[in-house]
Amino acid sequence: MPREVFEMSTGVDLTLEAQVDPSIEIVRVPFTSGAFANDLSDWSWLRAHAPEVWNTIQSVREQRAFPERNYGGWRPVLEEAARRIHLNAPVDLTIGTANPNVDFIPGYVLSTEFGVPAIMDHRDAWSVDIYSGRRVIEPSSRAGRWERTLVQDAAEVWFVNRPIRDWYAREYPEFADRLLVVENGYDRALTFPVRERGESPLVFGYIGTISGAIPLQELVAGWALARERSPLVRDARMDLYGYLDHLGVPGANMVQAMEHFADNDIRYLGPVGRGDIEATYASFDALVLTFGAGRFITGGKVYEYASTGLPIVSVHDPENETSSTLASYPGWHGASSMTTSAIADAIITTAIDAAAQTDKNRETARAYAERFSRAAQLTPRIEDWTSRLAPDLSEEKQ
Template identity: 55%
Template sequence: MTRSAAAQAGGAHLLYVAWGYPPSRGSGVYRAWATANAFAERGWRVTVLTADRETFALTTGTDTSLEARINPSVQVVRVPFPAPGFRNDVRKWSRLRAEAPELWNGFYEWRGQRMFPERVYGGWRRALEHAAREIHAANPVNLTIGTANPNVDFIPGFVLHEAFGVPYVMDYRDAWQLDVFSGNRITAESSAVDRWEKRLVAGASEVWFVNEPILRWHAEVYPEHASKLRVVSNGYDFAPIAVPRTDRLPKASLVFGYVGTISAAVPIREIIDGWALARKRSALVRASRLELYGHLSHTATANSDFEAQRERFKTHAISHGGSLQKSAVSAKYSEFDALVLMAGAGRYVTGGKVYEYAATGLPIASVHDPANDTSSALAQYPWWRGSARADAESYAATFIEVAELAAAQTEEQRAAAREWARRFEREAQLAPRIDGLAELIGAVGTEEATS
């Protein structure tokens, strides 16, 4: 069957490469999980190439409930991830590593970056290449999508394109040469990273970004490839969002909630200062509480800034309920009256929970740098209020305003907000690209059949 016939029959084969895939609970895992599922639901044969479960248990932590939601038709191929920093069983160490760990680690990192210029992940290149070739040999691939970071995830697409002409897509959740928080370029022109990215972008059929500011930055760097660049926002998964309860309207006390990773980039001290000020100035906020749920970093490393603030929690009616599995998120949203959106500073940053928050129909208090792209993403949401500045005074004003909105919001208003937010459903973000890529591989197949 030619690629054109495969696409028309809905049987095209997608190789999807994602270091972080369920049961990982790390940054970007929901995008990877949902994208692979979306292609499978549209009739594509999907193979996911990812790391082994042990890697996630040792690094990001795991969420088995999300793994259970992988489309049953998706084939998952797990390749052992060799990074030594994640292998801490000293019984398996070599004598050199045990006696000279700094020397050994330095040599391993140097060797990995010679394979591919990315710290920690570069040494995974050979395993990915080998796995991609085996998958293609057993079941010819029509399209490859690699999602980054890590950027080594782009290698299988590049290899299959170079060897067999298979089209590939680069899906950036952040950026490789742009620091999305500072806005600075973090690599030198003509560096190994710069040379690799130029090669990859030149060969790609499409390059995806999560927001318009990141796309514009890359369009300036690669003007000759600007026509390939696309915004594919994260969106939300409609099914897991529960309808918040309305049995306490009007409300004399409220539950503000945050669900998401609380990384070191989040200005947690200023946010708590703002909440404390709001409690002093508003009887409604003073009668309310703030519940936080989520891991304290994207890895197993604790967030020291957050831990330093814990002693203030009881005084200011704040709690941290730990992390939530994906299956528990819906029920938790139904317990909140308003949502708190926290994020690191940076105009290129779009918080991963933005669209999911909007889908609840609840009022949202954004307590972060107003230049953050989250603000533009939610600017038209009728129940969103953003802080004018990234400081405690502005955060306090936002908490008070959103508390008043939440106390008065009716069931009908909430339903209307939920309907407005349907434009952010992940299917709406992915469907145009899936259709476009089906046409692309059909065109490639037609060219092959007539050549």
Template identity: 45%
Template sequence: MNQARPHMLYVCWGYPPCRGGGVYRALATANRFAEQGWRVTVLTADRETFYRFTGADETLEERIHPDVEVVRVPFEWPILEADLRKWSRSRAANPKLWSKLRTKRDQIPFPETGYGPWRGTIEKAAERIHQENKVDLTVATANPHVAFTAAYHLHQKFKVPYVMDYRDAWLLDVFSGDRLHEPNSRAARWERKLVESAQEVWFVNDPILDWHKDLYPDHAGKMHTVANGFDPDLVPNTHDRGAVVDRPLVFGYVGTVSPKVPLADFVKGWQLAKERSEDLRDAKVKIHGYLGYYAQPRADMLGIINAAADDGVSYEGPVGKAEIAKAYDEFDVQLLMLGKGRYVTSGKVFEYLATGLPIVSVHDSMNAASDVLRGHPLWFPVKDIEDPETIADALVEAAHAARTADEGIRAKAREFGAGYRRDLQLDPRIEALGGVVKVGV
């Protein structure tokens, strides 16, 4: 290996085989640095963590660039331990008190419940990696935000520059727009010193970027929007699709259905739409992904879907990233269902853009995702997410488009989305950082 190449340490909690939403950004970022000639080491949690707590997608591990070295370290999550045989006597005697005390204990090393104790583990691992193979740049991604501490540690001790990569935000509730931590809180003090020392700070959309520029005006120049984008090799080939005239339509959703997603409102709107439109006769809705944040589907969400089975709504379970193109190939219309929030984009919107298929936005019009989709020729936004009637209106319009849109319109839709390829989002920052470390890439 050419030792003249810069060495980037990428610190993240969720990395393949983790199946969480942020894992795609983590995977793509490390891979792109490697593709651009950097030596890359990823510091992450051990594989067992994901099998036990979040669910795992083994197909993602196959997509790790062969030049990326992955260093896995232990992670303990005792508050989620379901095996009663592993509980202490004090926990078994009073679970609520134990949980309260554990939450406080977690935040002693770092103010983040569940993740705080990981700080010592990743700081030691990062230092060991640096001593064995000098790190020229650290990129740490959140959440959890404890990942930033490893980057800060190397900077403080060895002057290694670092990038803070936010998928959402730390002090900002991206759904409500409220501030989550007071200015004098430990979380706020930690973020302030991290931002002050960072080389760059990345955000996934302009609204979140602007919020932080207002919060840290003296450091606005180091802040950048790095949108998620889509991975060209993972989206389906829809170039030969035309109008659907000879079979029932399939509406599809791919992604985690969080508690913020208006699932029940969508189902009501779907039922109304089926009553109104001949285009929706025998139409189906296929929901792929996880119901909730963990491997076990949430019973309330599953109940909503099962209750609408007679209306063609079905839950298809999780889908591996490598098989995701097959899921999209079944869709005639895509459902972008998101929680309400001015600062919410979702990485899924970029994959949807790549297909050229109609998109129904089942989310509040003020979401940042609307900024991305505005101008798309096959975009059908819901006017009032709390009104099932307007959800039905958008579904009916999208169904009509699926029946009538020709290849020319779909080509314009794909052209619209082409600029959101993930590598196009990352490359300008990677090039700039190559200059920072003063090593030829």
């Protein structure tokens, strides 16, 4: 997808792009969608004067090729690109990461037309809402039929956690053996010096998208109560980094919560470039982990947070899968419920832990978190596919 699409919609991290290995060839596949045309001068008369009508017509057009709003029209271009790339340099294995789910099309094409094994890498689910657990695509619908076709054709289907994988296994029992859990993981261990706090107040930190699903008002209320109950928290500060929602526009719940930031020593400091991530983590004594409710949710930040070795306070529904992931992490303190009092208790416990943390405590936590590295998650799958596709090479490594 062209960089301009991300620049005009979700935003880009140029510091992360600069870290892409030079040996990786990036092929930009042309993409156009009215949803990402933010320049009003490019809008048609119909879109400007009758947006509801335009949206309906646009949705029908985009989903003719593939049943996915905003992205469905990309299918023909992706198919052509997949064939061209394979004919120029034969592909041994494809991995498509969703969403959008149309990203699975190149693998499907090369699998059905050329016999190339395809992996579906689900970072989210297509048929189930990860917040409510409700099915959002019916099996008999066009999208439902497409998902079954893709799962049936795939060599493997990866999911970020056990609850999502098990949900799909119940829906597709005949394909359960190819449904695997490959967690997000962190890219590399963060290396930064322990903050020399001395007598200075504690700093709690959050890094991540601040979406409308995050219980920001509950977090602020719990933090305010913790400040009333604990002198340690009363002297502390909370710094929040990240985009306000995915498009940079705060919702009403965010605005209401942010009205209480100044009174409670909370600062919103904007997004952090990947190149500045270590310096930002180095400014914290403890981390705040917060997500929307839902047992299917395991945010990617949980693994990176753990790699720091810092104490972590979880402010989310206890049934969130993150609770299981971090249950044995040294220094993790999850709110027992989403009540103001329970959140305050968890914050206070985390503050006590952060104030007393030693270098040894931190190294113990970092050692535990090594299981969450992306390499630890992917290595078994890489080794398995290497042995299948290049057995001679696999034997040489052994």
